[in-house]
Amino acid sequence: xxxxxxxxxxxxxxxxxxxxxxxxxxxxxxxxxxxxxxxxxxxxxxxxxxxxxxxxxxxxxxxxxxxxxxxxxxxxxxxxxxxxxxxxxxxxxxxxxxxxxxxxxxxxxxxxxxxxxxxxxxxxxxxxxxxxxxxxxxxxxxxxxxxxxxxxxxxxxxxxxxxxxxxxxxxxxxxxxxxxxxxxxxxxxxxxxxxxxxxxxxxxxxxxxxxxxxxxxxxxxxxxxxxxxxxxxxxxxxxxxxxxxxxxxxxxxxxxxxxxxxxxxxxxxxxxxxxxxxxxxxxxxxxxxxxxxxxxxxxxxxxxxxxxxxxxxxxxxxxxxxxxxxxxxxxxxxxxxxxxxxxxxxxxxxxxxxxxxxxxxxxxxxxxxxxxxxxxxxxxxxxxxxxxxxxxxxxxxxxxxxxxxxxxxxxxxxxxxxxxxxxxxxxxxxxxxxxxxxxxxxxxxxxxxx
Amino acid sequence: xxxxxxxxxxxxxxxxxxxxxxxxxxxxxxxxxxxxxxxxxxxxxxxxxxxxxxxxxxxxxxxxxxxxxxxxxxxxxxxxxxxxxxxxxxxxxxxxxxxxxxxxxxxxxxxxxxxxxxxxxxxxxxxxxxxxxxxxxxxxxxxxxxxxxxxxxxxxxxxxxxxxxxxxxxxxxxxxxxxxxxxxxxxxxxxxxxxxxxxxxxxxxxxxxxxxxxxxxxxxxxxxxxxxxxxxxxxxxxxxxxxxxxxxxxxxxxxxxxxxxxxxxxxxxxxxxxxxxxxxxxxxxxxxxxxxxxxxxxxxxxxxxxxxxxxxxxxxxxxxxxxxxxxxxxxxxxxxxxxxxxxxxxxxxxxxxxxxxxxxxxxxxxxxxxxxxxxxxxxxxxxxxxxxx
Numbered sequence: 001x002x003x004x005x006x007x008x009x010x011x012x013x014x015x016x017x018x019x020x021x022x023x024x025x026x027x028x029x030x031x032x033x034x035x036x037x038x039x040x041x042x043x044x045x046x047x048x049x050x051x052x053x054x055x056x057x058x059x060x061x062x063x064x065x066x067x068x069x070x071x072x073x074x075x076x077x078x079x080x081x082x083x084x085x086x087x088x089x090x091x092x093x094x095x096x097x098x099x100x101x102x103x104x105x106x107x108x109x110x111x112x113x114x115x116x117x118x119x120x121x122x123x124x125x126x127x128x129x130x131x132x133x134x135x136x137x138x139x140x141x142x143x144x145x146x147x148x149x150x151x152x153x154x155x156x157x158x159x160x161x162x163x164x165x166x167x168x169x170x171x172x173x174x175x176x177x178x179x180x181x182x183x184x185x186x187x188x189x190x191x192x193x194x195x196x197x198x199x200x201x202x203x204x205x206x207x208x209x210x211x212x213x214x215x216x217x218x219x220x221x222x223x224x225x226x227x228x229x230x231x232x233x234x235x236x237x238x239x240x241x242x243x244x245x246x247x248x249x250x251x252x253x254x255x256x257x258x259x260x261x262x263x264x265x266x267x268x269x270x271x272x273x274x275x276x277x278x279x280x281x282x283x284x285x286x287x288x289x290x291x292x293x294x295x296x297x298x299x300x301x302x303x304x305x306x307x308x309x310x311x312x313x314x315x316x317x318x319x320x321x322x323x324x325x326x327x328x329x330x331x332x333x334x335x336x337x338x339x340x341x342x343x344x345x346x347x348x349x350x351x352x353x354x355x356x357x358x359x360x361x362x363x364x365x366x367x368x369x370x371x372x373x374x375x376x377x378x379x380x381x382x383x384x385x386x387x388x389x390x391x392x393x394x395x396x397x398x399x400x401x402x403x404x405x406x407x408x409x410x411x412x413x414x415x416x417x418x419x420x421x422x423x424x425x426x427x428x429x430x431x432x433x434x435x436x437x438x439x440x441x442x443x444x445x446x447x448x449x450x
Numbered sequence: 451x452x453x454x455x456x457x458x459x460x461x462x463x464x465x466x467x468x469x470x471x472x473x474x475x476x477x478x479x480x481x482x483x484x485x486x487x488x489x490x491x492x493x494x495x496x497x498x499x500x501x502x503x504x505x506x507x508x509x510x511x512x513x514x515x516x517x518x519x520x521x522x523x524x525x526x527x528x529x530x531x532x533x534x535x536x537x538x539x540x541x542x543x544x545x546x547x548x549x550x551x552x553x554x555x556x557x558x559x560x561x562x563x564x565x566x567x568x569x570x571x572x573x574x575x576x577x578x579x580x581x582x583x584x585x586x587x588x589x590x591x592x593x594x595x596x597x598x599x600x601x602x603x604x605x606x607x608x609x610x611x612x613x614x615x616x617x618x619x620x621x622x623x624x625x626x627x628x629x630x631x632x633x634x635x636x637x638x639x640x641x642x643x644x645x646x647x648x649x650x651x652x653x654x655x656x657x658x659x660x661x662x663x664x665x666x667x668x669x670x671x672x673x674x675x676x677x678x679x680x681x682x683x684x685x686x687x688x689x690x691x692x693x694x695x696x697x698x699x700x701x702x703x704x705x706x707x708x709x710x711x712x713x714x715x716x717x718x719x720x721x722x723x724x725x726x727x728x729x730x731x732x733x734x735x736x737x738x739x740x741x742x743x744x745x746x747x748x749x750x751x752x753x754x755x756x757x758x759x760x761x762x763x764x765x766x767x768x769x770x771x772x773x774x775x776x777x778x779x780x781x782x783x784x785x786x787x788x789x790x791x792x793x794x795x796x797x798x799x800x801x802x803x804x805x806x807x808x809x810x811x812x813x814x815x816x817x818x819x820x821x822x823x824x825x826x827x828x829x830x831x832x833x834x835x836x837x838x839x
Contacts, residue, residue: 337483
């Protein structure tokens with residue numbers, strides 16, 4: 001019997017434009033780009049020049065701090081541009097893909113008998129190590145660290161997020177082999193939802209499987225860590241998204257790095273929301289071209305889901321950790337009068353001063369307006385309602401705002417990542433930017449502790 | 451249409467001659483139109499709740515108590531003049547409205563005026579907190595309070611109880627209660643005693659002129675003086691008894707409480723624990739009695755909860771999210787102690803027969819301490835866990 005956890009706090013949000021289980025493989029037309037900004041905590045050292053030919057799996061840049069962590073090209077082709085911004089900061093390395101993809105070969109013979117060091121080396125060489133994330137700080141881990149455990153959550157309850165059960169369909173063996181590889185390195189925990197108990201992603205005897213039942217953010221790996229084995233000061237754990245675990249499995253099966261991901265194209269502004277198979281770093285115009293509803297109002301493309309994703313344009317590239325691209329109304333051109341008193345039947349709120357509690361199953365079409373001014377924290381215990389961790393989120397946020405590092409440590413900042421605050425940020429009546437605050441807090445703390 | 455007006459006015463207020471009133475302009479614009487700024491970082495979508503909506507809900511919840519309070523002003527006036535039979539309900543209400551309206555207007559003018567100035571000075575948006583405070587203050591003072599006193603009290607509380615701490619959300623004490631406490635300590639004769647509970651002057655031909663010497667005690671005042679309470683249970687429920695304007699009607703306050711709890715704005719934890727604490731303490735005094743103040747100690751516990759400002763304080767004051775405990779468990783203790791202290795002050799303090807205001811202010815001061823214990827508990831648990839590893 002697997003240990004299961006019932007999570008009560010949180011909020012499941014139902015939005016219009018959930019992706020249907022239909023797969024589309026759009027042709028690769030434009031450049032593909034890898035952006036150092038997708039990998040928190042990394043200072044890039046560029047390893048290629050414009051005009052170089054690269055294979056899928058050739059390193060494009062590495063981390064200056066360690067040199068060991070490499071970030072490899074998701075496709076084979078020619079390096080078109082090393083795009084730089086202010087003070088020559090590297091914004092992205094653009095590769096024009098070849099018509100026929102060629103791959104760098106890695107030796108994976110007898111991987112089942114690899115030691116932890118050998119497995120780690122293989123992941124470093126193939127660039128898949130870069131997709132791991134470390135807590136504390138939610139950054140790319142240092143390979144010299146010895147993690148207490150590795151955590152993988154096999155589901156996400158974020159609104160409009162890709163359904164991993166569909167993403168993994170036909171790739172279950174790769175997923176399981178990926179898990180086995182991670183289990184070589186450290187103790188591995190796999191968090192699943194109750195619906196996944198009897199699916200083909202199990203059994204994996206190398207992983208300690210735990211069941212999490214509850215609303216969003218129960219699928220967040222941070223919440224699961226907090227319930228299974230919380231991070232203490234001085235400890236590190238690593239996490240990996242389940243989509244990236246499949247990459248490891250593919251590498252072990254074929255000896256090649258194939259970073260093609262099945263992502264959801266979802267949202268109220270998408271004509272036929274469905275899944276797309278695209279390489280990591282694809283240009284968003286390749287994904288959304290011809291897919292959007294005709295509209296006279298503004299639309300917003302989000303790299304990721306509406307709670308943790310990033311505002312983007314068609315000229316942008318798919319984030320390394322994005323598992324969906326969502327397009328929803330922007331709302332910047334909407335005028336609504338007297339919002340403080342109108343019934344506003346089409347608005348969603350967790351407060352019963354609106355009427356959305358009458359239709360708990362209704363899918364809403366929400367736009368990106370903040371719908372209020374930023375205030376001090378007024379309501380009490382508001383975040384606590386949707387924050388299923390043994391932490392006082394509002395006190396932690398205040399400690400971060402005031403820059404009190406000792407108190408941040410005492411209140412558990414090492415256990416959290418910005419995404420854990422996404423639901424709290426959504427319901428916040430004072431409209432504080434919690435994810436930004438947490439990210440800045442983690443960055444400052446990392447600098448202080450370095 | 452509205453948008454056009456604001457669009458044409460905007461340049462005058464942002465760069466033009468009137469840029470000193472920019473915060474005021476922003477305030478009115480966001481009041482009329484939902485701001486259409488979109489999120490740039492973090493979550494792309496937001497819950498529709500904001501502090502304007504929250505404060506509006508509280509003001510709506512206050513309306514029943516306010517309307518009954520207005521009616522009661524006229525009712526008490528007619529009762530005192532002995533003209534209850536000849537005065538129509540409608541004219542009693544109109545008289546109450548005429549007495550109350552200037553108080554509300556003064557409260558908002560002075561309070562919001564200071565808020566506007568501070569917002570402009572700090573280059574911030576105007577905060578909505580005063581919409582509630584400004585309605586509360588006229589409701590928790592006796593009807594006989596002169597307007598100039600109200601204005602001084604409002605100015606004192608907004609500046610010294612709120613703005614110097616950083617505005618709504620940062621204050622330690624409930625500003626409305628600070629205004630009342632200020633009046634209570636600065637002008638004790640007009641805030642208590644027997645002369646202030648009934649409006650005595652005619653207003654625009656409404657109401658009845660009463661002699662200046664007319665007095666009428668509140669039920670708690672009667673008990674405090676060792677007399678029998680002359681108010682019956684029905685009047686306590688409906689609110690037709692002397693008292694501060696908004697606090698008398700249990701039914702109207704119950705409607706407000708329902709609105710607040712239903713909308714999820716007030717915490718049921720605080721509210722329920724205030725009543726539990728008050729009831730237990732009153733029962734204790736019922737059984738033990740009190741030598742110095744026997745009449746108040748012997749008021750049955752359920753009447754204790756219905757008299758004075760107990761209900762109003764429990765529903766609208768104790769539940770203020772800013773000044774109450776911010777941890778859910780702390781709210782039980784916080785509310786319970788408010789109830790206990792309010793009754794204890796009523797009974798044990800012979801000088802003044804009401805204890806709710808002081809009890810809440812006192813617990814406002816201790817709320818951070820209660821939170822401190824719960825948060826420390828969490829911190830210690832984490833530290834212990836780290837040590838075990």
